[in-house]
Amino acid sequence: MSLTVLNVIAAVVIAIAFAAANAAYLVWAERRGAARIQRRPGPNINGPFGLLQPPIDGIKLMTKQLMIPGGADKILFMVAPVLAMAPAIMSFVTIPFSEGIVARNMDIGVLMIFAFASLGAMAILFAGWGSRNKYSVMASVRAVSQNVSYEIPMLITAITVIMVNGSMDLKAISLAQAGGFWHWNIFPSLQSPLMPVSFIIFFICSLAETNRAPFDLGEAESELVAGFHTEYGSMGFGLFFMGEYANIVIGASLTTLLFLGGWGCPFGLFPGVWWFLLKIYLLIATFIWIRWTFPRTTIYGLLNLSWKILIPISLFNLLLTAGLLKVF
């Protein structure tokens, strides 16, 4: 019994540490990557390649005073950053990094991650409403409507994968794709000929769900100042930031598990956690690459994309896959 408790505590600590380290160093990677795209060196003063920049930034954020604007709803204002961070960490619990490395594998792992992901919208709404700032309210309303619309195609594509693999267990889904890249869900099979399209839809949705550019309407720094976290400073802002990057890691992990064969090697050799990490970081690099290439979409363009393009296509794909599953 006590061993189980210890296990759980260890798993949680590792999950938090992993999320925090990822958040810190993804910021660094993003800044370096953006800089390279823009032909600058990026942070390079503190430590080799500027690797000490994230801890220094962290210390700066932690030592700053936490300001609560006058007239703000204090409870909501304080709860929101925690609410942004906590579900992200919780989701790590059920993500299998390899066959052996998983804090708590669940039969309904996919469902759990989606459930926690939708809590992120609450954090944004709380932050926007609690800040008592018109820009924040507008941003949070935008972000929530965006999150709600993109959850639908994302879930539909996830259901397609679940139908093909016959399980909601992330480990089982990943294992079903083992043994070479031609087994991966991203490649079309007889039962699911439109899988590459599903992958693209899922990828776009994970961009939108994590509020990343070109869908960063909740932040929209040139219009809504800084969006829902306009009023946040110090670690309040830091938690939002960490939550955002933790969500990116989760989005990338989920994409990897559902479509890219999880920890499986493309050639069927030495499957393991390294392949998993390689795949998620390649996906995250694409996230960064996209962010520094495109301008922001408009709110109606964004909703149109979801409701008029992504949802019909993913629904069609779902029906097609369901039909073909019956046939073959």
Add this chain to the structure above:
Amino acid sequence: MGGYFSEIFYGSKSLLIGMGITFREFFKPTVTVQYPYQTLKMTARYRGHIELLADEEGNPKCVACGMCQRACPSGCISLDSVSVDVEVDGKAKKKKVLSKYDLDFTKCSLCGQCVESCNFGAIDFSKEYNLASTRKEDFHFNLLQRLKRSEEKNT
């Protein structure tokens, strides 16, 4: 319906083209100058704040005529002179000698009217650009003193 799909197609294509461009830029060398560690050389015509020029003997060329003071749009130059007795060809003569030449750089707009108005070539732009301070007083330059100091350094 055809428009619907062609828009998706051309839209996606334009996005991929954009990503191709940033991908190529990623591998190009950086173009920035790491300022405190590297510096650029100022061009020959760079206009810093003005500076007094010295003649062969190390005295300012300035004859304290005050043309620059009048030409300045912002009134940032203030100069003063004293009369001293000098011996020219064995005769005692009064001569105006520059005793003070202050530049209030906080007001200066670096237009160069003073340098142009000077008939004696006594002032010129310096090449200094590392000028930063938190106090206004640091930009009240005593140009006469600066000249003396730079002359001492040269000898």
Add this chain to the structure above:
Amino acid sequence: MILETTQQALQALFAGAVPANEAEAGAPRDNGVILRDYQKHGYHLDAQVAANQLLAAVTILDQGGFFIESITGVDWIKENQMEVIYDFSRYDFDPCRVVIRTRVPRDTPVVPTISTIYAGANWHERETHDFFGIKFEGHPHLVPLLLPEDADFHPLLKDFKA
């Protein structure tokens, strides 16, 4: 082409003989339309009208397809007069810059607003009111634009002391 038609239309505002060139105008000049030497002055037509003729003159230009360039004032303190200058120009390749000017007494500087004809005159008139204290009768929102909201001084007046 447009120059002559505009000149004739503006001249119709004045009854009787009016000076037609600079030499005849004299100084201070009487109301009337003058052809200016473009090479020297940078504009073609110079019409000085009375304040009550202003709207009629501007309407002629509006119908002629002119766009509003700017509005400004001049404080003629010696003559105890205030001048309001309206610049108009054209978008086409028949260059014709028209200057409409009107003089009002310095103590009661009131002219009618032309923002009803040219919506863009709104800010120009507010600016002129800021700087000179000239009142534009009928202006919808004559509050300081470039000066602070509570400004009660007019810095471009010649007797303005900071």
Add this chain to the structure above:
Amino acid sequence: MSAPIQLRPDETFLLNVGPQHPATHGVLRVKMQMDGEYIVKAETVLGYVHRMHEKMGENRTYAQYLPNLSRLDYLGALGYTHGHVLAIERAAGIEVPERAEYIRAITVELNRVASHLFWFGAFVMDLGGFSPLMYAIQDREHILDMLEAVTGARLTYCYYRFGGLYNDVDDDFIEAAKRFIPRMRKSLKKYDALVTGNIIFQKRLEDIAPVSAEMCRKYGATGPVARGSGINFDVRKNEPYSVYPEFDFEVPVYHECDSMARYKVRMDEMEQSLRIIEQGLEKLPGGPIMTEKKPKNIKLPVGDFYQAVETARGSFGIRIVSDGDKNAYRLKLRSPTYSNMHLFDEACEGMLIMDALAFMGSLDLVIPEMDR
């Protein structure tokens, strides 16, 4: 596409955009009456960087006023100083050597490209794309380096003098400019592929914020704003000054009236400016750069003088009322963005705030130039 929606003017809130707001590029304030994300009514508040340049013009001699002109529009300063020296030269009847006028045209056009480049970057940044700004600044840096080598300043130039120039260009400058042109053309192609062709970018600008030609006329809009509304108006062509008649260039005009049209006008203008620079460098005559018959203290004859020039932002006019003294009796600066911004209030009604701020970006505002 923004569907026509029923606005509720009775259920609105006031959104204060600025004076410190990332989209206003300076200290501009717009009071927006909002219904959700839709603007019901907007009122622009100016004057946060008002410096009363016109009063300074009355207190300073004409030569002393030279540095002021470059403080109006810090991105395209040479165009404004050009207008000033042309006005004085016209009024005082000063002849300018041909070489000086050619160098003026070349440097003004270089400055125009620099200004448009910076606008391009900032505009795309308004829309959320950050990297194009860096690419644009990189190209602009080459121009500023060239201009610095000639004028001694990077932004607030004080290069033109009544009757000529402060100093001559050297072979290095001509070489650098010749190298720059093909480089810039390559960059323009890159911007075309990266930004203009981008579907997100097109969706954000096309059919957004229509400004009719009639509206331009009523508000006196000039420059790329008017040309994006189908008005073929460029002071360089309509009222030729300096040596512009010698050059073969076109005035890009688009008839769509939307933000995209205004964007395309400026992008095409860069190419036309490059053509002018190319021809200017080719034709650049020798000779003096300063007229000899120049009075030391310039006094203008009594009268009223006007000079319009095409700057990067539109038609800039300078009116000098002289009473024969060495100072102007009255000096009026007609700044193009002042008129261009004025139509924002009317045009943005019923627009989404997102589109309105993109529209504001497409007007190419430089606040110090507007506030003077």
